Amino acid sequence: MSRERLKTIVLSILVIMSILLTHQIWLYSPNEVLTSKALSNKSHTLEIRENIISPKRIILGFGGGIQSGFSTILSHNEMEEVWQYSRRVLEDYFILEPEITEISAEDYTEYMGLRHVELEFGDNISSVLVSSIFNNIDSKIVRNIREINKILIPSINKGSIFIVGKDNNTFEIKLKDYVEDKSINDFMIEYEANGFIKYYRLFSFVDNYTLMPPNFYTQLPKLTVESVLDVEKDQVLQHQTEIFFDRNLDFVRIIKETNGAVVFLYGYGEKTLRISPTGRLEYNEEISNESSTNVIAALDTAIDFIDSHGVIPKTAYLAEAKQIKKGNSSGYYFGFNYFIDGYPVAISSKNMKYPIEIEVFGNCISSYKSFVRTPMLLPNITRLEPIRPPHKVIESNIDIFEIDTVKDGNLLEEMNKNNEILRRINSIQMVYFDTMEEKRRQIVVPAWQIKVNNQVYYFDSYKGQLLYKEAFN
Template structure:
């Protein structure tokens, strides 16, 4: 064998060996995309997956054909955390059987004893599995790539799950699955009582709408006062926040105090702005071009960033995922909301859009916005003794407003009034109780209890006690 030929074979062998070793170091992610992370970087990033970012924003409990209830926080019952292990088993088992079922069959299962977890966003099933610590999910992640709800059948017959995305429903059996813990918790809820019962609109008002709403409220909601998380009147507090974000002593950070009380901190190319209302914004440059977005890595990066900076509200949840572009760079915008007293909180302010929002390009956070209001000490037990209006009361009292918006939006003329009414009722996407934060005071701000009426085109917030309009926004 000639020396040159030997060199060629040796070179090819080294190239093949290098490619093999690289595949051991690189990590494969969903959508067939690879990113050049060292193995220790991946382990460090994945350590943040224990943060409970992905959680339901609504829980429908079906006791039987005639009894249903809905709630929006799971602090007292831990139903979602109880369901973790069963869902993880389903997504990792090699013994699952699946079948696609019709919308009609899916709806019929709501008359059986069960619980449905609804998510605020369509979540990727592969990522959900990874967040549940399933290293190699089964082919369920291929049969249904995204979910917006998960149904657990809790009857005495064979248990099963249904993963859904809009009108696609995948029924899943697994021979070893045990749901006894969930069944026990649902029975305990039923025995305690004091339940507000919800009924499907298709039965109560005879329209083509499957959402559940209550006819009568069984309990009131707490009186809640909030204050800004960030005390903008204390410059030392603001400097401590700057040191936390930049990981530098304040002596190495430039500080600019504006006339209106807002403060800007600068270090290298990074900027931290805290305005006089308590709204925080962090801006950082993108360190390299990111021309392929990856949701999994971006979520892990967001989780890492949130965990590493200011403390998070206890009831924080991921409410929205948007794809974004910045020049040639591709990334995601993540929006987080939270609950107080078990209820979602809506901001009335036009200045602040949401409580927490991040723009993430795989490994890099380029923008972080935060406006958190915390419940004030000594305001946890007070209840409002006024009688709350029901969802039907709210719809009836405000029907003319909703009707006028509907007619104007769709340019309706000379239609039958009964047809218009059925059309409006069929377009209701959700109705639920929440708090509205007026965002007018730094401290001592009383939240307004409201019914949120979510239509296809508008979101309305009506006072739960007098029915007055508090907020109206176009979707």
Template sequence: MKYESIKTVILTILIIISIVLTWQLWTYQPHHKTLEKLTDIVEENPASNTKDIPSLVKPMKILFHKDGQHFATFEESEINKLMKYIRTWEVNDVKNISSSIRDFTSFIKKDGHAEIIFADKIPLQIFKSLLNINDKEHSLVNFDRIIINVNDEERGEGKIYFISYENQIVYEAKVNSERINSFKRNYYLLASKYPEQVEYKLTETSSFFLPKEETKMTHLVYYTDIIEVDHFVENLFTEPNNVKKDVLQSSEVHTDGTRMLKVFNDQKYIQFVNPMLINNSQGETTDLIQTSIDFVNEHGGWTGNYQLFSWNKNNQKVVFRLHVENYPVFNRNGLTEIDQIWGKNEIMNYEHPLISLRFTPEKRETELPGGDAVMKEIESIPDFQANLVENITIGYELIANQKSSKVVSLQPIWCYKYDGNWIKVEIKESDNLGGDTDGLE
């Protein structure tokens, strides 16, 4: 009996200890200061998800022209809410009215117009995934913005326009006037809550609207995850078991004898190449974008909030760029881009970062200068040509941390696209110093 009693006591103690340890494990909270502010948690497996067109093709900003003033928002939540709303609209009677527009730039900034502006031109076929468009004739026509006209109503129908700014093309379409009136009440009439913009006219056909005042931004510090190279080897090669690996001084090469995947360890990105392909296939423009999306979906390659940023039918290139708070993120080593070049219905060149943003333990408020200071620096670059300025926007520059390879910072910047290249605007303290041409790509 005594022996059995001892066993019972010991067993009871063990059960109590087990319960206590389990409770401590469940309720454990780390006390590190850097972990007290964790936000922006991403997926456990950074290379395992798929995305559709609405999550990859988003506007850069919305610009309102109201009572002779101009207001704009970059806010991701506002833009997502608006795009979700207009996705329910039924769009009819799409037609080309370009020849009837006498003054294109005046038409764009007309009172009562709200511009939904994208980073690059988009085929109407892709817009059909963003709007309910009833049209079979103009799928291959490209546009870089949608204009909602809140003042023009006829027989219960309102008007929206699909615009190609570079080519000065205007397509008109009809929308139920109740939809337009709802947009007017909930968005357009409230536009003055957004930062006021000033127009800067560079050429007779090119204007940019930039903030009148300084813009409040957030300087971010992120911890990063490393994406395993094996994920790409297993998904990009048809027979990964036959792939051989060669380790070099600062890189490694994986090849099956035809295709090659090169890992740039210092720069933290991979390049997948099929040298047997000759890029002589033009294909359909809509296919190029959709095929590029499908390709990344097939191996779960969306390792962050990437959005379609640019594409070129002639060289069959598509670029998806990382975005944070709806601002594009730039990096000299390509750590914020997913680049693709296509051959004959097959990927010819594919570049992908090996890092993904995990969480941000540190945020710091900062300000970017207003439009006057930005334009002054841009126009002061050597041999400046106004007609070569293609875009001006706020963004982030991803900068590596010199003390820790797992930490990066996102610094708010002004940048502009000049003759095909994105360049950071360096605001100088002295008026005697011209703008810098610090390339971002």
């Protein structure tokens, strides 16, 4: 082989290698990697958002009329299956162009007496959030109904659903072209064949249609829980400060309070992180002229922050959403709750309404609070006596309700005062109540949460004794 021919071959090989390497660099450039990571993060956020925009309560109504018909309230495990069936039915209503007609509260009450499933969402949940589950943020429902409190779906879909919105305004949503769906009814038939707790509208004689069980046969144990955040370990505290202050700890001062809480101050106090001995975390940051106008973007910002700085329980749901103002800035408040052993958690706190709370202004977080528990691997404490039904608890504590009713500025005649109290009951549900006293080995008890006007009461479901009460908005 001649020397010139050898040079030609070597040069050709070098050119080919150069092209291949250039192509490889182009394929795996940093921009491509960053884009892939961004898409992955967005997909993860979307998955969490779809999980938390879910009902806080699901009721199955088995027909028989509003006065004598019975219903049941599902535990969390049962809710998941019914929610999937419901989403399948609701999809066309949120994607297509249905006819929307406002109806009376009396009409809605009549439909409650038929076989149905009722989905109850958190407080002030925007219709655009619910519609986003179906990948349509400009649906006709969004354009006509601002908030969604409840959705009633007849057990056999025949082209109509019913929505309770802001200020209890009620609407019928009707599709001309629909696919008859019996999945909810099939589930109810199978469910009805087994034993379950029946709920009735025991106070309908005073025009109060709140559901409650005459008897509660299920034995619910006391649970032993611990805080997710282990404040006794220095490495945990170190890790938390690095997360919140981006590892820039040179400008962080540490203050230890007499009650055992640790406070981290960044700079001149523009950022603060406080961790209590029981594992409650509170973060605050100063903001300046940051505003949020898009509730979905604000919720995604909140989810990203909580997911990277704390924990979102698998059973978490959006319990409340509302617009807020701070100075010249506008933003959103989001409150999240979660289920433990099938029932929602309730906490004893004067400055926290939910276990996770966050305030979002633009891309900034001005406030974040978290107090999340997890069950410990210890034997549950089972009670031998039966749970007292809520109407018995109300009867034995009527004096407490009466005192608060009088404080509310309503002096009642002796003959009518009990009926007036019963008329004012807004909701009754079983919860697990946490007094937030211990970091570890905290006992949470099954309790009846009873809302009357602007007061919420928690009663030990076995003893019927008042555990805690507070005002709510």
